Amino acid sequence: MAPPNRADLDLLRLLFEAHRDSNEELFLHAAQSLISRELSANHHTEAQKLIRALGRDSGDRVERPRLTRLPNRGLTGTDLVTVHDSPTLDASPVLSADTRDRIDRLISEHKQRERLAVHGLAPKKKVLFWGPPGCGKTMTASLIASELQMPLGILNLPSIVSSLFGGTSTQLKSVFDLAESQRIVILLDEFDTLAKERDDDRDIGESKRIVNTLLQLMERFSSSRSVIIAATNHQYALDEAVWRRFDDVVHFPLPTEQQRQVLLRQLLSGVRYAGSVLDSSKAMQGLSHADISKITTEALRTMVLESRERLNLADIKAESTRMRAAMRGTHSKPVRARQPRL
Ligand SMILES: Nc1ncnc2c1ncn2[C@@H]1O[C@H](COP(=O)(O)OP(=O)(O)OP(=O)(O)O)[C@@H](O)[C@H]1O
Numbered sequence: 001m002a003p004p005n006r007a008d009l010d011l012l013r014l015l016f017e018a019h020r021d022s023n024e025e026l027f028l029h030a031a032q033s034l035i036s037r038e039l040s041a042n043h044h045t046e047a048q049k050l051i052r053a054l055g056r057d058s059g060d061r062v063e064r065p066r067l068t069r070l071p072n073r074g075l076t077g078t079d080l081v082t083v084h085d086s087p088t089l090d091a092s093p094v095l096s097a098d099t100r101d102r103i104d105r106l107i108s109e110h111k112q113r114e115r116l117a118v119h120g121l122a123p124k125k126k127v128l129f130w131g132p133p134g135c136g137k138t139m140t141a142s143l144i145a146s147e148l149q150m151p152l153g154i155l156n157l158p159s160i161v162s163s164l165f166g167g168t169s170t171q172l173k174s175v176f177d178l179a180e181s182q183r184i185v186i187l188l189d190e191f192d193t194l195a196k197e198r199d200d201d202r203d204i205g206e207s208k209r210i211v212n213t214l215l216q217l218m219e220r221f222s223s224s225r226s227v228i229i230a231a232t233n234h235q236y237a238l239d240e241a242v243w244r245r246f247d248d249v250v251h252f253p254l255p256t257e258q259q260r261q262v263l264l265r266q267l268l269s270g271v272r273y274a275g276s277v278l279d280s281s282k283a284m285q286g287l288s289h290a291d292i293s294k295i296t297t298e299a300l301r302t303m304v305l306e307s308r309e310r311l312n313l314a315d316i317k318a319e320s321t322r323m324r325a326a327m328r329g330t331h332s333k334p335v336r337a338r339q340p341r342l
């Protein structure tokens with residue numbers, strides 16, 4: 001068994017402190033964080049063992065009324081959502097022509113909602129974004145919210161699904177009520193969490209109920225003023241049943257050679273660069289936009305720390321090599337272990 005890491009130790013410390021102070025609120029918070037982390041890492045069996053150990057599926061919430069509240073959270077719909085009131089972007093996402101067309105079209109439909117309404121038509125309201133991490137799904141959701149001057153609400157599905165507390169379904173309903181009653185872009189992040197839960201034969205009651213509630217809420221969602229965006233890294237979640245639930249499906253692929261160059265030019269604007277953008281882009285083949293952005297920022301930090309005024313191709317190449325080595329060390333996450341179906 002691997003030794004506990006720093007985050008494990010922090011959670012253990014919280015559990016000890018909760019025990020010492022008889023602080024059930026803190027205890028539940030730490031327990032929930034631990035379970036959320038396991039779910040985010042796709043360790044579903046371990047997460048379920050922890051949930052069972054906590055007595056969550058024993059139907060005992062009536063005897064333990066304190067389990068019916070989310071710790072440190074109130075009971076309004078917005079508590080499950082991180083809301084960014086007016087998201088702003090430093091730069092526009094670099095997207096493939098096809099992706100950009102789909103996004104422009106969505107924005108245009110919402111901007112011209114009234115024109116569509118005259119003909120009995122509504123803009124698209126439920127859209128699925130899929131593609132590898134760091135290729136602009138969240139960034140583009142911000143762009144849409146910013147273009148349409150709407151707030152952006154991000155729901156973290158792993159933590160919602162693992163929530164140990166009654167009232168989560170009610171809170172989800174109020175999130176959707178919110179989206180029916182006011183204009184908002186809702187991003188359902190890590191949407192495949194739902195597919196995994198539904199697929200899991202070892203039913204753990206409450207979380208399946210939450211998943212079903214969420215799917216029903218999506219099904220019934222009718223406001224043409226708000227937009228619901230589901231995001232996933234997993235292509236396999238795209239079966240026919242999923243397609244049916246969305247008005248559009250948009251792919252966010254890794255950047256092509258040409259897109260890497262556009263992104264690099266954007267990132268290096270105003271920088272004295274002694275290398276060729278083409279060569280740097282070649283050194284970054286197969287990397288995501290987020291990786292390219294990190295590499296460039298790190299190379300710029302090195303330039304500043306070494307009191308240089310120019311960035312060299314060698315800086316970028318060195319950072320790219322380091323990032324690839326680091327990624328080889330972290331790519332143990334079993335992202336394609338199962339083939340969930342919604
Ligand atoms: N298409 C893009 N154009 C420019 N920058 C990008 C793009 N995609 C990602 N980035 C950079 O990477 C960061 C992270 O991207 P983002 O959060 O949008 O990725 P994501 O697709 O949502 O990833 P995940 O699947 O992990 O949630 C952005 O804040 C931005 O700096």
Ligand SMILES: [Mg+2]
Nearest residue numbers: 137138189231
């Ligand atoms: Mg994201």
